[in-house]
Structure formats: C-alpha cells, structure tokens
Amino acid sequence: MSVAASTLPEISARRRVTDKVMRGTLVAGTLIALVPLVLILYFLIKRGVSAWTTSGFFTTDPTGSFFGNPGGIRSAILGSVVMVALASVIAIPIGIGVALYLTEYGRDGWFANLVRYFVDVMTGVPSIMFGLFIYIVLVKAHVGGSGFSAWKGSVALSLLMVPIVIRSAEVVLLLVPSSLREAALALGAPRWRVVARVVLPTAAPGLVTGSLLSVARGMGETAPLLFTATAAFALTFNLGALMNSLPVQIYTDIQSPRSEIIDRAWGAGLALVVIVLLLNVVARFIASRSRQA
Amino acid sequence: MNPPETTSSKAPPSGAADKTTKEQTDMSTAGDRSPERAQATRVAAKPGAGTGKAGHGVKLKDLNAYYGNQHAIKNVTIDFPANEVTALIGPSGSGKSTVVRCINRMHEEIPGARAEGRIMLDDLDVYGPNVDVTAVRRLIGMVFQKPNPFPTMSIFDNVAAGLRLTGTKSKDLRNLVEHSLQAVGLWDEVKDRLNQPGIGLSGGQQQRLCIARTVAIEPEVILMDEPASALDPISTLKIEELIDELKERYTIVIVTHNMQQAARVANSTVFMLEGEVIEHDATNKIFTNPSDERTERYVTGKFG
Amino acid sequence: MHETRHKFHENLRALEVQALDGLDIVIQQLDRALESISYQDVELAGMVVADDDRIDGRYLEVHQGILSLLARQAPVATDLRIVAALLHVIRCVERMGDQCVNIAKLVPLSGYEAPKDKDILDAIERMGRLARSQVSQAKQAFADRNTELAHDLLRQDAEINRLNREIFRRAVEVGDNLDMREWAMFMILVARCLERIGDNTVDIAEQTVFVVTGLFREFADASTPSEAARPL
Numbered sequence: 109m110s111v112a113a114s115t116l117p118e119i120s121a122r123r124r125v126t127d128k129v130m131r132g133t134l135v136a137g138t139l140i141a142l143v144p145l146v147l148i149l150y151f152l153i154k155r156g157v158s159a160w161t162t163s164g165f166f167t168t169d170p171t172g173s174f175f176g177n178p179g180g181i182r183s184a185i186l187g188s189v190v191m192v193a194l195a196s197v198i199a200i201p202i203g204i205g206v207a208l209y210l211t212e213y214g215r216d217g218w219f220a221n222l223v224r225y226f227v228d229v230m231t232g233v234p235s236i237m238f239g240l241f242i243y244i245v246l247v248k249a250h251v252g253g254s255g256f257s258a259w260k261g262s263v264a265l266s267l268l269m270v271p272i273v274i275r276s277a278e279v280v281l282l283l284v285p286s287s288l289r290e291a292a293l294a295l296g297a298p299r300w301r302v303v304a305r306v307v308l309p310t311a312a313p314g315l316v317t318g319s320l321l322s323v324a325r326g327m328g329e330t331a332p333l334l335f336t337a338t339a340a341f342a343l344t345f346n347l348g349a350l351m352n353s354l355p356v357q358i359y360t361d362i363q364s365p366r367s368e369i370i371d372r373a374w375g376a377g378l379a380l381v382v383i384v385l386l387l388n389v390v391a392r393f394i395a396s397r398s399r400q401a
Numbered sequence: 402m403n404p405p406e407t408t409s410s411k412a413p414p415s416g417a418a419d420k421t422t423k424e425q426t427d428m429s430t431a432g433d434r435s436p437e438r439a440q441a442t443r444v445a446a447k448p449g450a451g452t453g454k455a456g457h458g459v460k461l462k463d464l465n466a467y468y469g470n471q472h473a474i475k476n477v478t479i480d481f482p483a484n485e486v487t488a489l490i491g492p493s494g495s496g497k498s499t500v501v502r503c504i505n506r507m508h509e510e511i512p513g514a515r516a517e518g519r520i521m522l523d524d525l526d527v528y529g530p531n532v533d534v535t536a537v538r539r540l541i542g543m544v545f546q547k548p549n550p551f552p553t554m555s556i557f558d559n560v561a562a563g564l565r566l567t568g569t570k571s572k573d574l575r576n577l578v579e580h581s582l583q584a585v586g587l588w589d590e591v592k593d594r595l596n597q598p599g600i601g602l603s604g605g606q607q608q609r610l611c612i613a614r615t616v617a618i619e620p621e622v623i624l625m626d627e628p629a630s631a632l633d634p635i636s637t638l639k640i641e642e643l644i645d646e647l648k649e650r651y652t653i654v655i656v657t658h659n660m661q662q663a664a665r666v667a668n669s670t671v672f673m674l675e676g677e678v679i680e681h682d683a684t685n686k687i688f689t690n691p692s693d694e695r696t697e698r699y700v701t702g703k704f705g
Numbered sequence: 706m707h708e709t710r711h712k713f714h715e716n717l718r719a720l721e722v723q724a725l726d727g728l729d730i731v732i733q734q735l736d737r738a739l740e741s742i743s744y745q746d747v748e749l750a751g752m753v754v755a756d757d758d759r760i761d762g763r764y765l766e767v768h769q770g771i772l773s774l775l776a777r778q779a780p781v782a783t784d785l786r787i788v789a790a791l792l793h794v795i796r797c798v799e800r801m802g803d804q805c806v807n808i809a810k811l812v813p814l815s816g817y818e819a820p821k822d823k824d825i826l827d828a829i830e831r832m833g834r835l836a837r838s839q840v841s842q843a844k845q846a847f848a849d850r851n852t853e854l855a856h857d858l859l860r861q862d863a864e865i866n867r868l869n870r871e872i873f874r875r876a877v878e879v880g881d882n883l884d885m886r887e888w889a890m891f892m893i894l895v896a897r898c899l900e901r902i903g904d905n906t907v908d909i910a911e912q913t914v915f916v917v918t919g920l921f922r923e924f925a926d927a928s929t930p931s932e933a934a935r936p937l
Contacts, residue, residue: 215512287549291611294507295618296539297566305566309553661779688781690919700781702710 152378159375162368170357170372171341178369181376183343184357188380190345191258191337191353192326195265199326200319202266203273210274211281212303224278230271238267239332247336258344258351261337268329269322276318280311313398320391324384330355354380456483457523457621457652459504459541464518466499466508473499474516475676481622486644486653488667488684490660492699496676497656501624504654505541506534522622539567542615546627548607550599550614556591559599559610563618581617585609585643605636612643616651623647625655629662641666660700664688672696713778717787720770721848724791727763727798728844732837734760734805735902739833741812742895743826753809760802767795786919790912794847797905801840804898804905811891820885825875825892832868832899835861836906843906847913855910859924865903872896 159165165180172179206223214220242264247255284307292302308315333356340350354376361373459481466474474496481487489497502508503516506527520527527537550559560578564571571577578595582588587609591602599610608628615623625644629637644653644666657663663670664684671681672693680687680696691697698704734753741749771788774780780788839861846854873896876889907924915921 285549287545287547288551290507290510290545291549291551291614292562292566293510294505294538294543294545295563295566295614296535296537298535301566301568305562306551306553310551312553660781664781689785691782697782701784702713704709 149381152374152381155371155374156378159371160378162371162375165372165375169341169343170352170361178366178372179341181354181357181372181379183341183352184354184376185379185383186343186345187258187337187340187352188327188354188383190347191262191333191351192265192323194259194262194347195269195326196319196323198262199266199269199322200273203270203319203322204277204315206270206274207277207281208303208307210278212299212307227271227274230267231275234331235268235329236331236335238264239335241267242332243335252348254348256336256338256350257348258337259347261333261351261353262347264332264336265326265329268332269326272322272325273319276321277311277315280314280318281307283314284310313394317391317395320387320394324387324391327384327387328355328380330359334359354383458483459622459652459654460519460521461500461504462519462521464500464503464516464520466496466503466516467514468511469513473676474503477518477673477676477678479671479678479681481652481654482669483652484648484650485668486648486655486666488663488670489654489656489673490658490663490670490699491673491679492704493658494675495673497671497673498626499676500673501543501626501654501656504622504624505538505543507538507543509534535567539618540620541622541624542618542620543624543626544608544612544615544628547631548604548611550602550607550610552598552600554599555596556599556602556610557595560613560617563614567618569618577617581613584616584647585613586639587613603636605632605639608632608636608640609643612640612647616647620651622652622654625653627656627658630658637662660688672699674699710778713774713780714784716770716774716778717780717784720767720774721787721791723763723770724767724795724798725844725848727760727767727795727802728840730756730760730763731798731801731805731902732840734802735833735837735840738805738808739830741809742829745812747813750809750812754806757802757806760799764795764799767791783916786916790847790916793912794909797908801902801905804902808895808898811894814891820882821888822875822879822885825872825879825889828868828872828875829892829895829899832865832872832896835865835868836899836902839865839903839906843909843913847909847916850913850917852914852917855913856924858906858910862903862907865900869896869900 162180164177166185167182168177168180169183170179170181171183206227210220210223214223242260246252246260246263252259288306288310289302292306293299297305333353337351337353337356339356339360340352342352344351358373358376358380361369361376364370364373461477461479461481464474464477465472477496477500479487479500489500491497499508504520504527506516508514508516516528518528522537522540525540526532527541551562554562557578558565560581561571561574563569564574564577579588579592582591587606590606599607602610608631612623612628628644629640632640641662644655647653648668655663655667657666667684669682670684670687672679672687672691672695674695680691680693682692686692687696688700691700734756737749738753740746741753771792774788839858842854842858842861845851846858873893876886876893879885879889911921911924
C-alpha cells in the first residue's frame with residue numbers, strides 16, 4: 109500500500125494567499141462601483157424626504173408666486189403620467205407588432221435583418237436627437253395648430269421607447285418554443301390565429317415585463333420633453349397644450365436661486381426614482397410569476 | 402408376407418407443433434405485399450371493430466422533397482392502406498420524418514423547403530393547385546416527438562384548441578372533449594381537473610393529451626413522428642396500445658427509431674435509406690425474412 | 706467497419722458452434738455404439754450410455770443460451786431464424802444421442818456369441834457408415850449454409866431407408882435357428898435406431914434451408930411422399 113494513497117494533497121499556502129487576494133480585489137472593486145449609487149440614493153433620500161414632508165407637496169402645482177409658497181409637484185407627476193401613458197399607447201403596440209413581424213414572418217429575410225439593424229441603431233441614438241427631430245418636424249412646423257404641446261412630447265418619447273419594446277419583445281417571442289407553433293399549425297390553424305391564440309398568450313408575461321421597462325425608461329427622459337412639451341406649471345390635461353413633467357420640473361427647479369425650490373427639485377427627483385423603482389419591481393414580479401407557472 | 406408400411410418415423414415434435422409446420426409452409430408471407438392478408442391471419446378482431454367509419458388511405462406517388470438544394474426525398478412511392486398502421490423505419494437522415502411532414506404539408510413551413518409529387522388522400526391531391534393547406538391539416542393530424550400541450554391552456558382548452566384555432570363551431574364542445582379524452586384513455590385520470598393547466602400532467606399523459614387534441618378535430622389520418630421516444634417504457638406501451646385501438650377509426654403512419662416498436666405496432670413497415678424506399682412489406686416479413694440485403698443489415702443491427 | 710451489435714453476433718456464433726459441435730459427439734457415440742454391436746463389447750456399450758450425459762448437458766446449455774438471447778437481444782430476420790433453427794438442431798442432436806444409447810443398450814441383450822447373419826451385419830455396417838456420413842454432412846451443410854448439400858441429404862437418407870427395409874426382409878427370412886432369429890430381431894431394432902438418426906439429419910437439413918431462404922418446407926414424410934420414398 110503506498111503511503112501517499114491515504115490522504116489527498118492539501119492546498120498550498122501560496123494558493124490560499126492568491127485566493128484571498130483575488131477575492132479581496134473583486135469585493136473592493138464592487139464596493140467602489142457601488143459607492144456612487146449609494147451616494148446618489150443617500151442624497152436623494154436625505155434631501156428628498158424633507159421636501160416630501162412639506163405641506164401640499166403632492167397636492168399643489170408649482171405655480172406658486174415668486175416670493176411665496178412655491179407649490180408642490182402635482183402637475184409634474186400627473187403630466188409625466190399622462191404623457192408617458194400616451195407614449196406607451198403609441199409605442200407598445202407598434203413595438204410588439206414589429207417584433208411579431210420579425211419573429212413570425214420576416215425571420216431571417218434580408219428585410220427583417222435590415223429592420224433589426226436599424227432598431228439596434230435606434231437604441232443607441234441619444235434621446236436628445238428624438239427631441240430635436242420632433243422639434244423640427246412637428247413643433248417648428250406647427251403641426252396640429254400649435255408649437256410646443258404635450259402630445260408631441262409623447263411622440264418623442266414613443267420614438268425612444270419603440271426600439272426598447274421591439275428588442276425585448278423579440279427576445280421573448282423567440283423564447284416561445286417552435287414546437288407550440290408547429291402543434292397549432294398541424295391542427296390546421298391559419299398563421300394569424302397561431303400568433304394570436306398561441307404565441308402571444310404564451311409570451312404575454314414577458315411582453316408585459318419588457319413594456320414596463322420601456323415605460324420606466326420613458327418616465328425618466330428629459331431631453332425629448334425639453335424640445336417638445338417644454339415646461340408648464342399649471343395642471344392641465346390638454347394634450348394640445350404645454351404640459352409639465354417630472355424631469356423638466358427638476359431641470360427648471362435646480363436652476364432656481366431659492367433653496368426651497370431646490371429642495372423641491374430633490375423631492376421631485378426622489379419621486380421619479382420611486383416611480384421608476386416601482387415599475388421595475390412590478391415588471392420583475394410579473395416575470396418571476398410567469399416563470400413559476 | 403407383406404412388411405408393414407414403414408413410416409419414415411421422424412421423432413415427432415409435440416403434436417401441436419407438428420400441425421403448424423404442416424399448415425404454414427411459409428414462415429413469412431413470402432413476397433406478399435398486401436398487408437390485408439397478414440391481417441386476415443391475425444387473431445380475431447376485437448369486438449366493436451368494423452363499426453368504425455370507412456377508412457381513408459394515403460398514397461404517395463413520386464414524391465420528391467428538398468431543403469434548399471439538398472435533395473432529401475427521392476421519388477418515393479408508398480401506399481398507406483386505410484385503417485392500418487404503417488411504420489417508417491431507417492437510420493437518421495433517411496428521410497422518414499421528411500416524408501411524413503410532406504403528407505400534411507408541414508414540410509413547406511421550413512424556409513427554403515419544397516416538395517413535388519402527388520399525395521392522394523382518397524381522391525384529393527394534397528398538393529393540388531388550389532388546395533387550402535389548413536384544410537389539409539384538419540384532415541391529416543400530427544403528433545410530435547416531444548409532447549407539446551399549450552402551456553397557457555387548461556386540459557379542457559387544450560383538447561378544444563383544435564376546434565377553436567380553426568374557427569370550427571361545435572355544437573356540444575363538452576361532449577366532444579369528453580369523447581376525445583376517453584378515446585385516449587385519459588378521461589378517468591383528468592375528469593376532475595379539466596381546468597388545470599395542461600402542462601401539469603406527466604409526460605405520458607401530456608402525449609395522450611396531444612393525441613386527444615388531434616383526435617378532437619376528427620381527422621382521417623394521424624401522423625406520428627416518434628410519438629413515444631421521449632417517454633418512459635410504461636407510457637410507451639400505453640401509447641402503443643392506444644395506437645392499436647386508434648387504427649379502427651384512423652389511418653396511422655408512424656415514424657420510429659425503435660425497431661421493436663415498429664415490430665409491435667405496425668401492420669406493414671417501410672424501410673428507408675438516404676431518401677429512398679428500400680423495402681415496403683408486411684411487418685412480419687420485414688422482421689423474419691426481409692427481401693433486401695440492406696433491410697436485413699439494418700434490422701439485425703449490423704449498421705445504423 | 707466495426708460491426709454494431711458485435712457482442713450479440715459473436716454470442717450467436719458461439720451458440721451455433723456449441724450446438725453443431727454436439728454433432729461431433731454424436732458421431733463419436735455412433736462409432737462406438739456400432740463397434741460395440743459388431744464385437745458384442747458390453748463395456749464399450751456402457752461407455753456410450755454414460756457419455757450421453759455430455760450431450761444432454763450440451764442440450765441444456767444451448768437451450769439456456771437461446772432463451773437468454775431471445776430475452777435480451779430481440780433477434781430479428783436472419784438472426785431470428787438461426788435462433789429458431791438452433792432450437793431444432795440441438796433437439797435433433799439430443800435425439801440422435803438417445804438413439805446411440807438405444808443401440809448400445811441392445812448389446813448385452815442380443816446375447817453372447819449369438820450366431821450372426823452375414824448379410825444383415827453387412828447391411829447394418831453400411832447403414833452405420835451412411836448414418837455417420839449424413840451426420841457429418843448435416844453439420845457441414847448447416848455451418849456453411851449450403852442448401853445443395855442439405856438437399857443431397859435427402860437422397861442419402863433414401864438409401865438408409867432402403868437398407869432398413871432390406872434388413873427387415875432378411876430378418877424375416879433368416880431361417881429356423883431360434884438364436885439367430887432372436888439376434889435378427891435385435892438387429893431390426895438397431896436398424897430402426899439408425900434410420901431415426903438419418904431422419905434427424907434430414908430435419909437439420911430442413912432447418913438449413915429455412916435459415917437461408919426463410920421458407921420452411923418438409924422434405925418428405927408419410928403424408929407428402931417425395932420421389933425418393935418409393936413404395937415397396
């Protein structure tokens with residue numbers, strides 16, 4: 109019986125040191141990367157919460173007088189919600205439609221690949237370009253009778269959201285097993301019914317998740333709105349008029365000399381982050397529920 | 402004095418065996434291409450046989466199929482008799498799945514794939530100029546290798562899916578679903594949970610559910626592409642028994658990698674190699690005395 | 706190309722060799738049995754009887770091997786026919802062994818120094834040689850899958866049958882000597898054993914044709930007379 113057979117060799121001291129050093133480096137790197145995020149959250153919460161607690165923060169509009177109570181951010185929140193809602197109504201059906209074309213009909217054709225390429229490009233376009241584009245095409249041209257207006261802001265946002273919806277929807281639709289499509293076709297279903305009754309319902313949770321994420325993105329964009337809906341302060345639901353929004357509100361407030369208004373900007377920032385966070389949480393919740401099913 | 406007639410006395414085998422050797426001079430139906438005759442020598446038909454509807458046969462004539470430039474099926478001519486099970490066997494790449502997918506025109510769903518030739522379902526040419534593909538598929542159903550019930554639908558909805566997806570109105574959907582589930586032997590197992598998701602069933606049950614789904618649209622032919630290869634042995638045997646019962650009402654074509662399954666289940670067997678039909682005969686003959694050397698080598702496992 | 710199912714086909718071949726080698730033992734037994742008849746050698750006869758155990762043992766082994774192959778390997782086509790044929794063949798081997806034992810058992814009974822009829826003895830000897838060659842030919846026909854050799858066996862067997870009938874006739878006409886007549890009766894029995902051995906070789910020939918062609922046809926029996934079976 110050989111002597112060496114009784115025990116396995118131990119880890120060398122050198123290896124243990126290397127292990128520890130590597131682990132330490134990676135942890136340190138992660139922590140460093142997290143620092144800005146933590147700081148942002150810290151400041152946001154610290155200064156935003158104090159703004160939240162001022163009376164009427166969520167119930168009044170920022171129409172306050174120059175010297176008096178500056179008002180709350182109600183019109184900003186509602187304006188964001190309205191404009192993003194309109195943008196979603198435009199972007200999501202179009203986005204899912206294009207994704208359906210790409211996966212079900214175009215597949216690997218030259219046209220489909222061309223579309224995919226352009227969608228990829230669009231996700232990289234800086235959001236300010238969409239704002240500028242709509243500014244020139246819709247605002248300067250006074251389409252619809254007026255210059256700046258809320259619905260044009262929605263259009264700009266939807267341009268931004270569509271590529272995101274297309275990308276995520278395509279991924280989700282491709283995840284639907286082709287065996288399901290085959291089964292439905294083999295039963296004698298026409299292709300559109302296969303899509304409507306089998307593919308879409310199966311992909312639904314993923315599509316919802318992707319859409320919510322695009323909505324979250326839309327909520328936070330400033331530049332497109334600056335050129336289209338600009339800034340307004342009164343509460344309005346008139347899509348043809350100027351409308352307020354959270355990002356624009358923050359942008360305007362931050363430049364003010366009054367400290368209460370700057371605080372209001374922090375409060376608005378926190379509100380925006382909370383909304384985006386909620387949207388993300390809901391999206392993930394839906395995704396995880398569908399995975400369990 | 403006359404000597405007694407000497408019987409060339411062979412040491413006789415047991416009496417019964419002696420009789421069979423005398424009656425059955427051919428251990429195989431030598432050269433007999435008609436599987437009807439093989440069926441006639443079978444044990445008496447089950448009770449209720451013959452009360453099913455009239456059968457529908459499928460005939461392939463000079464079928465050629467391509468994937469782009471690749472010539473996958475070469476001048477295949479096969480006659481699938483009505484109300485019988487015909488098995489297609491052969492090594493991987495022999496084209497058996499392609500043949501079957503041409504019959505219900507699923508082959509052309511693959512980009513770049515096309516098929517030429519004639520496929521007759523009774524008098525209807527499936528590849529005729531104005532034929533509606535979806536109508537063909539309602540007459541020729543298909544069961545796939547991996548069970549694929551629709552995950553968003555309940556058991557009931559899965560069985561009814563065929564009707565709903567084709568826009569067919571059914572007067573008594575509940576009855577139809579029940580009959581279909583009974584036909585595949587699932588009714589007793591699922592009758593109390595029809596509203597539960599179809600994917601909650603075991604593999605063997607899921608496959609039977611898919612067969613029920615196919616049966617519910619009342620096709621004339623059922624194609625099966627390796628229906629049991631993803632299942633455990635007991636489920637496999639249950640599916641084989643089911644196939645045996647189903648052939649009373651449908652014409653069945655089954656592709657299988659498992660030769661023993663073809664031997665158990667099929668009335669006649671087609672051996673394919675590299676896109677061509679090598680031999681097509683009664684299953685009994687293929688597995689006791691095949692005519693072609695290549696068939697012999699394949700079934701005895703000398704290649705493949 | 707390396708054959709798939711290599712092990713299975715090797716096992717099948719080994720089983721076949723085991724069964725056919727039983728025929729060699731049969732030849733040995735036959736030689737000894739006939740010698741013991743010619744020289745009234747009781748000891749030799751006793752050896753034949755004892756050695757039949759070898760054949761019986763071989764029968765059991767081959768039988769078990771076939772069952773195992775059927776259960777585990779699901780043979781089809783030619784393999785299946787070989788397996789079915791081997792069942793027949795090993796049974797024929799066992800029966801031929803039994804016939805040799807029957808012959809050997811007649812030795813002490815046929816009496817010491819009994820008077821013998823030369824013609825009958827000659828005929829027996831000729832039958833014995835024929836039987837021996839038939840067994841040998843049957844083995845070769847099966848091993849080589851040679852259907853012509855198999856059909857030829859029928860021709861030879863016709864000769865054995867003829868000799869059998871001749872011995873019977875001679876025994877009936879053998880004369881008045883009681884001892885001689887008694888001995889002649891025993892020779893009839895010996896002849897019948899040899900004739901049965903011949904029939905078994907024809908069985909093996911039939912199996913050879915079955916393996917090769919897939920068709921099973923009886924060469925000749927009481928109900929299907931062939932040209933070779935001529936009535937007296």
